[in-house]
Amino acid sequence: MANRKIVLRRKSMSVVTWFFFCLLSFFSFTALASLSRGVDVDALGVASVCLAVVALILRVGRSRVILADLTITVINPIFTYVIPYSGVKRVDEERALTLVTVANEEIHSSAFGSSLIDYFVRSTEHAASEIEARVRLSSRRKGAGSISVVRTLTRAWLANIYGIGALICAVVAVWGGSR
Numbered sequence: 001m002a003n004r005k006i007v008l009r010r011k012s013m014s015v016v017t018w019f020f021f022c023l024l025s026f027f028s029f030t031a032l033a034s035l036s037r038g039v040d041v042d043a044l045g046v047a048s049v050c051l052a053v054v055a056l057i058l059r060v061g062r063s064r065v066i067l068a069d070l071t072i073t074v075i076n077p078i079f080t081y082v083i084p085y086s087g088v089k090r091v092d093e094e095r096a097l098t099l100v101t102v103a104n105e106e107i108h109s110s111a112f113g114s115s116l117i118d119y120f121v122r123s124t125e126h127a128a129s130e131i132e133a134r135v136r137l138s139s140r141r142k143g144a145g146s147i148s149v150v151r152t153l154t155r156a157w158l159a160n161i162y163g164i165g166a167l168i169c170a171v172v173a174v175w176g177g178s179r
Contacts, residue, residue, distance in 0.1 A: 004069070005066055005067065005068050006067040006130065007064055007065075007067075008064060008065040008067065008111070008127045008130060008131075009063070009065070009111050010111065010112070010115075010117075010123050013061055013063075014061065016061065017057055017060075017061025017062065018061075021054055021057060021058060021061075024051075024053055024054045024057070025054060027047075027050045028046070028047040028050035028054070028165075029047075031044070031046040031047040031050070032044075032047050032169075041176050044169045044170075044172055044173035044176065045169075045170075045173050047169045048166045048167075048169035048170040050166075051162045051163070051166035051169060052162075052166035052170075054159075054162045055159045055162040055163035056159075058156060058158055058159035058162065059077040059078075059154070059156050059159045060077050062156060063075055063077060063109065063110045065111055065112070065127060065131070067131065067134050070084055070085065070138070071083060071084050071085065072084075072099065072131060072134070074099065074107055074109050074111075076110045076154060077154065078154055079151050079153060079154060080151070080152050080153070080154045080155075081107050081149055081150070082149070082150040082152075083107065083150075084138075084147055084148075085134055085135050085137075085139070086138060086139070086147050087101050087102055087103075087147035087149060088101060088102075088131070088135045089102045089104070091128045091131050091132050091135070092106075092128075093112075093125055093127075096108055096109065096110075096112055097109040097111070097124050097127055097128055097131075099131070101147070101149055102147055103147075103149075105149060111127075112124040
């Protein structure tokens, strides 16, 4: 298990994310291309909305759980949590994938929230069993180390770029519409 990382995510979510990313990016860039004939507030509004939705889709759609040698990393749209295996008390999969720490803190994974597809595919159950197996394996090791949970802001550069683009288009649309 040396330096082997396993990335857990729903395959369907990746397909849906990239499909809407391409579709809405096409719409927004088409709207922006129409600006070559002059400032059009409606085109800027369309581009702004499309870019904002793409930013949201990228943040939500890129949620995942990474199982490394010593830690579990839960990447959600806003926050990323890094938890050592020794800090996990149990894994719940009732409504969504939830890691309960030894300090009774619940960390929910938006990558494995409830969905109709999951009812049939059981991706949350598969992810939970994979995590539980890693936690059991880790509990047999000596020298568990620190059990603190580290919470940081999730880095999503492409989503941030699209969000800034949406903000710029909205400001220009408002500024251009007030003239």
